[in-house]
Amino acid sequence: MGRETAKAQQGTAYTVEQLVAFNRYNPDILPDLENYVNDQVSSQTYSLESNLCLLRLYQFEPEKMSSQIVARILVKALMAMPAPDFSLCLFLIPERQMEEQFKTLIVLSHYLETGRFRQFWDEAAKSRHIVEAVPGFEQAIQDYAIHVLSLTYQRIPRTVLAEAINIEGLALDKFLEHQVANSGWVIEKSQGRGQLIVLPRDEYNDPILKKNTADSVPFEHIAHILNNLS
Numbered sequence: 001m002g003r004e005t006a007k008a009q010q011g012t013a014y015t016v017e018q019l020v021a022f023n024r025y026n027p028d029i030l031p032d033l034e035n036y037v038n039d040q041v042s043s044q045t046y047s048l049e050s051n052l053c054l055l056r057l058y059q060f061e062p063e064k065m066s067s068q069i070v071a072r073i074l075v076k077a078l079m080a081m082p083a084p085d086f087s088l089c090l091f092l093i094p095e096r097q098m099e100e101q102f103k104t105l106i107v108l109s110h111y112l113e114t115g116r117f118r119q120f121w122d123e124a125a126k127s128r129h130i131v132e133a134v135p136g137f138e139q140a141i142q143d144y145a146i147h148v149l150s151l152t153y154q155r156i157p158r159t160v161l162a163e164a165i166n167i168e169g170l171a172l173d174k175f176l177e178h179q180v181a182n183s184g185w186v187i188e189k190s191q192g193r194g195q196l197i198v199l200p201r202d203e204y205n206d207p208i209l210k211k212n213t214a215d216s217v218p219f220e221h222i223a224h225i226l227n228n229l230s
Contacts, residue, residue, distance in 0.1 A: 016032065016036045016047070016050050017049075017050070020050050020053045024053050025056075027060065027061050027064070029057070030054070030061065030064060033051075033053060033054040033057070034054065034066060036050055037050075037051060037054065037069050037072055037073060037076075038072070040072075040076060041072055041076070041134050042135075044135055044136045046076055046080065048077070048088070051076065051077070051089065052088060052089065052092065055073065055089060055092035056092055058070070058093075058097075059092060059094065062094070062097060065097060067099055067101070070093065070102065071101050071102065071105070071130055071133075072133065072134055073089055074086065074102060074105045075105065075130065075131055075133070075134040075137060076134060077089045078105060078108060078109055078112070078137075078141075079137055081109075081112055081113075081141075081144045082144065082147065082148075086105075090102075090106065101130050104123070104127050104130060105130065107123055108120055108123055108127070108131075112141070112144065115148055117145050117164040117165075117166070118163050120141070121166040124141075138166075142165040142166070142167075146164070146165065148164075149161070149164055150200075153199060154198065154199055155188070155196045155197065155198050155199070156196065156197045157194065158172070158194050158196070158197060176197070183200070184200040185198065
């Protein structure tokens with residue numbers, strides 16, 4: 001459950017989840033939801049539902065909107081990729097309130113969605129005051145980049161990985177050692193191309209596993225489809 005927050009007239013303490021469930025359109029809970037965003041940042045937790053509720057309330061009380069809070073919500077949503085949280089949050093921000101820092105985060109989102117990681121890290125470096133206000137941002141994006149690469153590749157050149165996760169040199173060596181020990185990665189030496197990183201096989205990057213997964217569809221599911229078609 002969420003942290004204890006506002007008290008009712010009877011003195012009963014409510015959690016953020018309860019406030020969102022029963023008072024989602026009550027502007028009186030705005031301060032509690034804003035504090036909860038800051039709690040999420042400091043504790044490195046995440047609550048999309050409460051953040052969406054806060055953005056909806058800002059729509060009804062635009063004069064109370066905190067640019068800092070909205071920026072933090074968008075950064076947290078960006079960190080949740082590949083989930084569509086960023087688009088859900090962005091949809092609730094009126095065009096007239098679209099500040100420059102929000103537009104910067106939109107650009108970053110576009111780079112991530114299109115796998116343009118070099119451009120992403122270059123742009124993020126120019127906007128450190130926005131993204132570094134939220135702890136864990138860099139690691140979350142690195143995890144997303146690895147997720148994207150693993151959907152396509154079984155083997156990745158070290159240089160490609162380094163660009164995608166923005167780590168080089170000894171720091172990359174240490175990162176790779178950790179992945180080999182904990183995530184099943186394997187490092188191969190490729191003649192003339194340096195190191196190759198071998199990722200664990202799955203149904204996305206291995207056609208054989210994908211075929212086997214497709215072949216393993218339970219018969220009752222197939223029968224149900226055929227019955228619907230007949």
